[in-house]
Amino acid sequence: MDKNPPLAAVILAAGQGTRMKSDFPKVAHRIGGRPLVAYPARMARDLGCSPTVLVVGHGAEEVKSAVGEPDLRYALQSEQLGTGHALMAARETLDDFSGDLLLLCGDVPLLRASTLERLIRYHAEQVAALTVLTAEVSDPHGYGRIVREGEEILRIVEEKDASASEKTIREINTGIYVFRAPLVFELLESIGRDNSQGEYYLTDVVEAARARGHNVRALPAADEEEILGINDRVQLARAADILRGRINEELMRSGVTLEDPSASYIEAGVRIGRDTVVQPGVHLRGKTTIGEGCLIEPGVVVTDCIIGNSVHLKAGSVLQGAEVGESSMVGPMAHLRPGTVLKGRNKVGNFVETKKAIIGLGSKSSHLTYIGDAEVGADVNIGCGTITCNYDGVNKHKTIIEDGVFVGSDTQFVAPVRIGRNSLIGAGSTITKDVPPDSLAVSRSPQVVREGWTLRKKKK
Numbered sequence: 074m075d076k077n078p079p080l081a082a083v084i085l086a087a088g089q090g091t092r093m094k095s096d097f098p099k100v101a102h103r104i105g106g107r108p109l110v111a112y113p114a115r116m117a118r119d120l121g122c123s124p125t126v127l128v129v130g131h132g133a134e135e136v137k138s139a140v141g142e143p144d145l146r147y148a149l150q151s152e153q154l155g156t157g158h159a160l161m162a163a164r165e166t167l168d169d170f171s172g173d174l175l176l177l178c179g180d181v182p183l184l185r186a187s188t189l190e191r192l193i194r195y196h197a198e199q200v201a202a203l204t205v206l207t208a209e210v211s212d213p214h215g216y217g218r219i220v221r222e223g224e225e226i227l228r229i230v231e232e233k234d235a236s237a238s239e240k241t242i243r244e245i246n247t248g249i250y251v252f253r254a255p256l257v258f259e260l261l262e263s264i265g266r267d268n269s270q271g272e273y274y275l276t277d278v279v280e281a282a283r284a285r286g287h288n289v290r291a292l293p294a295a296d297e298e299e300i301l302g303i304n305d306r307v308q309l310a311r312a313a314d315i316l317r318g319r320i321n322e323e324l325m326r327s328g329v330t331l332e333d334p335s336a337s338y339i340e341a342g343v344r345i346g347r348d349t350v351v352q353p354g355v356h357l358r359g360k361t362t363i364g365e366g367c368l369i370e371p372g373v374v375v376t377d378c379i380i381g382n383s384v385h386l387k388a389g390s391v392l393q394g395a396e397v398g399e400s401s402m403v404g405p406m407a408h409l410r411p412g413t414v415l416k417g418r419n420k421v422g423n424f425v426e427t428k429k430a431i432i433g434l435g436s437k438s439s440h441l442t443y444i445g446d447a448e449v450g451a452d453v454n455i456g457c458g459t460i461t462c463n464y465d466g467v468n469k470h471k472t473i474i475e476d477g478v479f480v481g482s483d484t485q486f487v488a489p490v491r492i493g494r495n496s497l498i499g500a501g502s503t504i505t506k507d508v509p510p511d512s513l514a515v516s517r518s519p520q521v522v523r524e525g526w527t528l529r530k531k532k533k
């Protein structure tokens with residue numbers, strides 16, 4: 074039986090983030106391939122919050138389009154008069170809601186679900202009107218301080234309003250809370266802005282709750298890193314580093330070798346099979362899956378790809394939206410663009426670019442080639458300098474090369490064109506017409522030799 078009260082979330086993201094010194098809203102800045110605001114939004118979804126309200130203000134439209142999370146409600150705080158004012162802005166969107174309200178900040182991306190679950194549970198056990206997530210930090214400067222009397226929280230005092238002795242308190246307000254709703258909105262009505270910043274402080278709800286005889290509780294987070302809030306680009310880089318550290322550690326524990334984890338840039342959505350070796354300076358992004366026993370050399374950038382087992386990606390290759398079948402070799406310095414499918418046991422060598430190209434089992438293209446809008450069969454050998462001329466300036470056309478074809482070096486296929494199976498294209502050919510199976514096709518102007526020509530020229 075589920076006796077938990079309903080859970081909703083409000084994410085505060087209306088602030089400007091002046092210290093970022095940026096033309097973009099702070100929470101639209103990215104770590105690990107996602108905007109900051111996407112982290113609490115995803116967390117709220119994972120915790121089953123319904124609804125989740127995002128409070129936007131500064132750069133509202135940019136923040137909304139950045140967040141990339143469906144099923145959010147939005148509340149507009151058009152003037153930023155403080156955190157209390159910001160939560161109040163969400164009141165209307167939560168009209169129908171009664172239960173526990175989780176308050177998250179758009180600029181605190183590293184919180185773990187387990188910590189929030191602990192906070193929500195503790196809040197329920199303590200029958201509190203509000204429970205604040207706190208942290209013991211070595212340097213509390215700039216944070217609100219938690220003024221306690223045992224389990225009971227007397228108040229939260231902002232740095233700018235704190236007395237000298239309050240400033241020595243090292244337990245700080247993380248800015249994350251669980252509130253009882255709609256009670257919190259009634260309490261917010263009673264708070265003023267008579268403080269050093271002239272803002273409506275959400276933290277003043279503590280005293281308002283106590284004045285009405287409600288319990289106020291605080292729960293310390295286990296780990297200081299989790300509650301890191303981003304105010305400037307130094308903290309942004311630090312958070313990105315912590316996030317990478319978590320991802321990398323999980324991968325290494327699951328059987329992936331990262332030769333230098335401090336130089337491995339792997340996003341959270343990436344899956345990697347065991348015994349794959351990732352060398353330094355590799356970037357694996359988006360929805361990428363990599364099989365077992367692969368070797369990924371320095372400088373490889375893979376985005377949204379499916380890579381099979383035992384694939385060798387050589388240095389400097391860039392792959393996006395491609396599928397690479399097992400035991401293939403790619404690069405060095407190959408460029409696989411969206412719609413590329415290597416069926417397996419392929420070789421795509423240096424300075425080869427592919428796009429919307431399906432390449433059959435065992436086929437090879439070892440050097441300096443462009444294959445676009447093409448279907449290539451199995452066991453095809455594509456010589457150096459081959460070009461599919463797929464674009465006539467208006468439309469794209471297809472090149473079809475059937476199984477077993479041998480393409481001599483420096484060949485151009487002027488699409489649309491089809492090369493029948495087991496044919497051979499002579500080097501240096503410009504192929505403009507279909508070639509039937511088992512044929513030789515050559516198109517070169519006959520070679521002219523004039524013996525002694527240069528000697529005669531020099532004499533003149």
Ligand code: UD1
Pocket residue numbers: 085086087088089128130150152153154155156157158159178179180215216217218229230231245246247248273274275276302
């Ligand atoms: C707040 C807390 C402080 C706590 C700290 C943790 C208050 C009064 N103080 O301080 O105790 O230690 O967070 O980081 O709450 N925001 C809005 N609208 C506003 C103001 C803020 O949406 O009008 C949003 C910001 O975008 C941000 C969050 O609320 O996501 C926190 O705001 P911020 O200005 O950083 O609060 P602090 O002064 O740091």
Ligand code: CA
Pocket residue numbers: 302304
């Ligand atoms: Ca802050």
